[in-house]
Amino acid sequence: MKSYTAIVERCPDTGLYIGFIPGFQGAHTQAETLDELNKNLREVVEMLLEDGDPKLESEFIGTQNVIVA
Numbered sequence: 001m002k003s004y005t006a007i008v009e010r011c012p013d014t015g016l017y018i019g020f021i022p023g024f025q026g027a028h029t030q031a032e033t034l035d036e037l038n039k040n041l042r043e044v045v046e047m048l049l050e051d052g053d054p055k056l057e058s059e060f061i062g063t064q065n066v067i068v069a
Contacts, residue, residue, distance in 0.1 A: 021060075022059075
């Protein structure tokens with residue numbers, strides 16, 4: 001079993017959740033709910049893994065808050 005960290009945003013125009021896995025080319029999707037987004041991401045990753053383990057282009061480290069005066 002493999003685990004990947006996804007970034008989740010919400011589009012202000014459509015209200016859809018958008019998810020992607022940093023560095024994993026092609027691993028992105030959208031959905032109306034967070035549960036649906038997680039399901040869609042799992043399906044996309046499973047499909048991409050059928051071609052073998054990807055060479056990740058980057059590694060997710062974390063987030064930072066940037067304060068601007």
